[in-house]
Amino acid sequence: MTTLERIKEISKKRGYSLTKVNELANLGTNTIYSWKTKEPSFNNLKAVADVLGVSTDYLLGKTDNPSVSNKPKEVDIEDENVIMTYEGKPIPPEDLEIMKRFLNGGMGNDRK
Known part of the structure; x- marks a missing residue:
């Protein structure tokens, strides 16, 4: 083409x-x-x-992907409108809370 x-x-x-x-x-x-x-x-x-x-x-014609960027979309884990799944299944809220704590700097850190 x-x-x-x-x-x-x-x-x-x-x-x-x-x-x-x-x-x-x-x-x-x-x-x-x-x-x-x-x-x-x-x-x-x-x-x-x-x-x-x-x-x-x-x-x-160098790619069939019309996307402007190959860079992954950044997601704010505190955004309530973000739907998170793993292997096609919703992540339970208690697991999301653990993941947020981990991503924010450790399990013992309650920063928000």
């Missing part, structure tokens, strides 16, 4: 026309369409990737 085909595909999934992506990325008229016959500059490709919320590597 070419870069232009990937851009078309992800644009469609995001509900954008190529013209709209071109506009949101602040590119010159029909810049994206010109990539059918020539390579995009890095800055222009980056602008399109940012608009579409994907990585430049995805648009270039």
Whole structure:
């Protein structure tokens, strides 16, 4: 799949026309369409990737993972909206409390 085909595909999934992506990325008229016959500059490709919320590597076909980052998401263990599971099963509240104490610096430390 070419870069232009990937851009078309992800644009469609995001509900954008190529013209709209071109506009949101602040590119010159029909810049994206010109990539059918020539390579995009890095800055222009980056602008399109940012608009579409994907990585430049995805648009270039270097990966099939459209994710912008491979970095793990940080989670605040004190956040009550975080659902924690282990092996697909919820972690019992008493075990979560032990894990929180351990992560906060030790079993005998009651810091919060």
